[in-house]
Amino acid sequence: MSVQDILISPYGGALVNLMADDAEREGLVRRVKGLPSIQLSPRAMCDLELMAVGALSPLRGFMGQADYRSVLETMRLAGGTLYPIPVTLPVSSLDGIQEGKGVAIRHAKNNLIAVMDVEEIFEADPREEARLVCGTDDDEHPLVAEMKAWGKYRLCGPLHVVQLLLHPDFPELRRTPVQVRSRLAEMGNPNVVAFQTRNPMHRAHEELTKRAADEARATLLIHPVVGMTKPGDVDHYTRVRTYKTLVENYYDGGKTVLSLLPLAMRMAGPRECVWHAIIRRNYGANHLVVGRDHAGPGKDSRGHSFYGPYEARELLTRHQEEVGVHALAYDEMVYLPEEDRYEEATRVPAGTRTLSLSGTEVREKYLAPGIDLPRWFTRAETAAILANAYPPLHKHGFCIWFTGLPSAGKSTIAEILTVLLMEHGRQVSLLDGDVVRTHLSKGLGFSREDRDTNILRIGYVASEIAHHGGAVICAAVSPYRATRNQVRSIMRPGHFIETFVDTPVAVCEQRDVKGFYAKARAGEIRDFTGVNDPYEPPVNPEIRLETGDVTAEENARLIVRYLESRGFLLNEKAYRDGPPEQAAVGDAGGAS
Numbered sequence: 068m069s070v071q072d073i074l075i076s077p078y079g080g081a082l083v084n085l086m087a088d089d090a091e092r093e094g095l096v097r098r099v100k101g102l103p104s105i106q107l108s109p110r111a112m113c114d115l116e117l118m119a120v121g122a123l124s125p126l127r128g129f130m131g132q133a134d135y136r137s138v139l140e141t142m143r144l145a146g147g148t149l150y151p152i153p154v155t156l157p158v159s160s161l162d163g164i165q166e167g168k169g170v171a172i173r174h175a176k177n178n179l180i181a182v183m184d185v186e187e188i189f190e191a192d193p194r195e196e197a198r199l200v201c202g203t204d205d206d207e208h209p210l211v212a213e214m215k216a217w218g219k220y221r222l223c224g225p226l227h228v229v230q231l232l233l234h235p236d237f238p239e240l241r242r243t244p245v246q247v248r249s250r251l252a253e254m255g256n257p258n259v260v261a262f263q264t265r266n267p268m269h270r271a272h273e274e275l276t277k278r279a280a281d282e283a284r285a286t287l288l289i290h291p292v293v294g295m296t297k298p299g300d301v302d303h304y305t306r307v308r309t310y311k312t313l314v315e316n317y318y319d320g321g322k323t324v325l326s327l328l329p330l331a332m333r334m335a336g337p338r339e340c341v342w343h344a345i346i347r348r349n350y351g352a353n354h355l356v357v358g359r360d361h362a363g364p365g366k367d368s369r370g371h372s373f374y375g376p377y378e379a380r381e382l383l384t385r386h387q388e389e390v391g392v393h394a395l396a397y398d399e400m401v402y403l404p405e406e407d408r409y410e411e412a413t414r415v416p417a418g419t420r421t422l423s424l425s426g427t428e429v430r431e432k433y434l435a436p437g438i439d440l441p442r443w444f445t446r447a448e449t450a451a452i453l454a455n456a457y458p459p460l461h462k463h464g465f466c467i468w469f470t471g472l473p474s475a476g477k478s479t480i481a482e483i484l485t486v487l488l489m490e491h492g493r494q495v496s497l498l499d500g501d502v503v504r505t506h507l508s509k510g511l512g513f514s515r516e517d518r519d520t521n522i523l524r525i526g527y528v529a530s531e532i533a534h535h536g537g538a539v540i541c542a543a544v545s546p547y548r549a550t551r552n553q554v555r556s557i558m559r560p561g562h563f564i565e566t567f568v569d570t571p572v573a574v575c576e577q578r579d580v581k582g583f584y585a586k587a588r589a590g591e592i593r594d595f596t597g598v599n600d601p602y603e604p605p606v607n608p609e610i611r612l613e614t615g616d617v618t619a620e621e622n623a624r625l626i627v628r629y630l631e632s633r634g635f636l637l638n639e640k641a642y643r644d645g646p647p648e649q650a651a652v653g654d655a656g657g658a659s
């Protein structure tokens with residue numbers, strides 16, 4: 068008897084393994100030379116990765132039409148096994164793909180992942196699939212919105228997996244079902260509680276998981292999703308850093324396993340909850356923690372929750388004997404400040420003071436203004452990781468994009484602004500049009516095409532700087548509205564600050580710092596903006612400056628005040644006094 072036999076058996080009896088062995092792999096690599104190829108979407112890549120190592124057992128490949136229809140209509144595979152979620156391979160065109168032939172399955176970067184012997188090609192209707200699986204065809208549902216762009220054909224047939232995608236991040240935590248089972252079995256307890264999450268774990272989750280493991284007298288498998296979750300979720304790099312420190316510092320290492328699951332969530336609420344249970348069974352768990360609104364995507368376009376708060380746990384409870392994984396149902400945990408402990412909200416006597424924070428409060432009341440999250444809410448290590456990943460606005464990058472005629476005053480104001488921002492403690496890059504043309508855009512001329520190329524290069528570099536927390540100031544004529552808007556579109560929304568230096572051409576011409584206006588008038592320079600080349604002023608710039616009666620320094624200070632009002636700079640008083648006092652934390656506690 069293998070040590071793993073102490074755990075619940077995989078769903079369907081045995082773990083599927085689709086990985087080709089060395090000899091088979093050589094044959095496959097030779098065989099693909101003559102085959103048509105498809106590229107996997109990130110979702111299909113996750114599905115294939117899980118299937119290859121048995122996490123979706125008993126599935127041996129993407130579903131064919133009989134299984135697909137049966138899953139949609141009855142939540143069962145054609146053979147009768149309970150299976151709530153369709154797992155199919157959509158493609159938009161068939162270019163040489165035929166039943167009875169092979170197809171090479173590649174990752175988006177073209178490396179070969181697998182070969183499928185195509186047995187069946189069928190067409191599917193995403194609207195029907197959405198209604199039956201997600202219970203809705205509302206586009207606010209992230210999967211429903213995504214499905215509408217899937218190809219209409221679905222491919223099915225035996226899969227031979229050559230290699231899986233390499234994940235260089237957190238390799239020590241990426242374990243297959245066999246590896247997780249062997250870890251769990253070593254711990255010697257046949258009972259295993261799995262915890263599914265797509266969010267950072269705070270004290271409430273810690274209490275919940277510890278309570279669940281105690282009540283089931285079980286080993287705890289913390290099994291966060293790192294494939295695809297709901298768009299807008301905290302990225303998995305940040306989340307996994309919180310899980311690691313939490314498990315290392317606050318859990319019993321002899322009874323806890325942390326492992327990452329490259330699952331592409333469907334956000335399909337009740338059906339997804341049953342799927343999560345089946346998947347966790349394959350990893351050796353016989354209990355699953357199910358909180359409120361498990362795998363729910365929030366509100367639909369009319370403001371109603373897609374699923375009832377207890378629908379998921381009810382569906383799993385109804386099928387738990389068949390799935391072999393019991394639902395451990397918990398209500399939302401709240402903090403009782405008087406007793407310094409957590410309790411399920413439904414068990415708290417009426418009138419008791421409780422504290423909790425919603426995700427929105429965490430972002431808006433704490434992370435955005437740079438206030439430390441309270442210790443009752445989250446561990447210090449988690450607070451520090453989140454504060455670092457979600458810096459307050461005054462640590463965000465931004466781009467001041469000057470536009471205006473030659474000699475309008477862009478460079479002059481930009482240089483003063485650079486100094487003022489440095490005085491505020493910001494890292495600043497100045498990309499001046501004239502300077503950029505001596506290296507990054509060397510050789511480009513002044514045709515419409517070359518001007519656009521120049522601006523887009525500056526915009527690309529500026530967006531990289533701004534994305535990574537730098538303040539970047541760009542000072543180039545940038546005469547075309549559409550091109551400026553193109554640059555705006557690659558910046559983080561709200562972080563591109565178009566600043567129109569609105570100096571009339573007559574004034575610019577009078578200044579004529581470099582003598583170009585005179586040369587243009589004399590016909591010595593062609594294509595000179597303002598004289599014989601167009602300038603399209605911004606329609607709605609964030610900032611408009613006049614340079615007739617306002618000095619360059621005054622204009623630079625106007626921009627500083629604008630940045631303070633937007634939160635990108637601490638205002639001068641706050642700057643002297645340092646960041647907001649932490650004493651404010653208690654008041655913002657969000658009593659519920």
Ligand code: ADP
Binds near residue numbers: 474618
């Ligand atoms: P651009 O970068 O827009 O081509 P420059 O900053 O190189 O323009 O040139 C503007 C010229 O106008 C400079 O010589 C500057 O000293 C002068 N100037 C006069 N008044 C102002 C003002 N209020 N703001 C900016 N520049 C001014």
